Amino acid sequence: MDDISLGRLCAFLTAVFWAMAVVFFKMCGETITPLALNLFKNTVGILLLGVSLLVIKSGFSDLSPLSSRDLMTLAISGVLGIAVADTLFYMGLNRVGVGIQSIVDCTYGPFAIIFSVLFLSERLRLPHYVGTVLILIGVLISSKHKPPAGASRSQLGWGIMFGTLAMALTAGGIVYAKPVLTKTECPLLWATVIRLIAGTFPLVVFALIRKDRARTFRLFVPSNAWRVAIPGSILGGYLAMLFWVAGFKFANASIAAMINQTSVVFALIFASIFLKEAFTRRKFVAVAFALGGGCIITLS
Secondary structure, eight states, X not given: OOHHHHHHHHHHHHHHHHHHHHHHHHHHTTTSOHHHXXXXXXXXXXXXXXXXXXXXXXXXXXXXXXXXXXXXXXXXXXXXXXXXXXXXXXXXXXXXXXXXXXXXXXXXXXXXXXXXXXXXXXXXXXXXXXXXXXXXXXXXXXXXXXXXXXOOHHHHHHHHHHHHHHHHHHHHHHHHHHHHHTSTTOOHHHHHHHHHHHHHHHHHHHHHHSTXXXXXXXXXXXXXXXXXXXXXXXXXXXXXXHHHHHHHHHSOHHHHHHXXXXXXXXXXXXXXXXXXXXOOHHHHHHHHHHHHHHHHHHHO
């Protein structure tokens, strides 16, 4: 399998693993704060990646091909795409549910394309514009959807705003790191670890200075919450994270981003099955526009 095919496969697996993780994160959001969940998810990811490094016997010497500037780029990417973006994602998810959040996630593709043009000098063609417009129409339709049970129209609006901003930062963070990731000598596991550590450190500092820090760190004590927090963290903080970075390393940034968008289909299916979220006609139309736009961009 060549690098491009490998990258696209990794992007697809990212979509599957992330969709599964989102369902668990939604279950967590009923009792766990976004800050605590993000911190816990990252910690689990770092531990599993550390074990992976030990298994393949990869040491700090493997980082030697990367310059201090490369390491700083990966760190900044982690702060934007993990510390800030993931926390905003959970804030949005708690307000709008998996179904609507999955549709909002489709804005990730257009943002990735925009940042690819700005940072990587990739060119836009007519299908890119058409696909982006369709995705935005899908998000607009979802914003008119009836709020989830117990949520107000205002909470729906804030949730969509948080989710959209999260996608912008996620896309900007990974595209910003693309030049480093594409270096042949860039160690994939180490690059993922650096991003996660950089994205976790600000969360730790922020959690420690908060008055309710005991509530945040309570999740690290074994409890019933681990039944959903640990599977979600393994899927989202380890598997999805690793394959996501791999997809951007081996495939074109725009294509990898749009393949990632197929997670909306899996997320809606999983949410209907496990969370009993209604798959309404409006959601179907919104998904059709959003996913159709993503397909147009990808096939172009």
